Amino acid sequence: MKTVPCPRCGAPAPYSPDNRWRPFCSERCRVIDLGAWASGAYRVPVPLDTQAETPPDSDPEELKR
DSSP: OOOOTTTOOEEEEEEEETOOTTTTSSSSHHHHHHHHHTTTSSSOOOOOOGGGGTTTSOHHHHHOO
């Protein structure tokens, strides 16, 4: 049976349909990870400077259309 490290604690977790918490090792790790998502602990960084997204050779007025 293939095992993978639990994303939360690193313990080996069986990666099969028999593991109802896959890829986590237990319900506890799954719930902790879900709580981190719900609280906003996991975020995708967004650039604060929108000008940085404009290619240097493009016309900003043309992008507004």
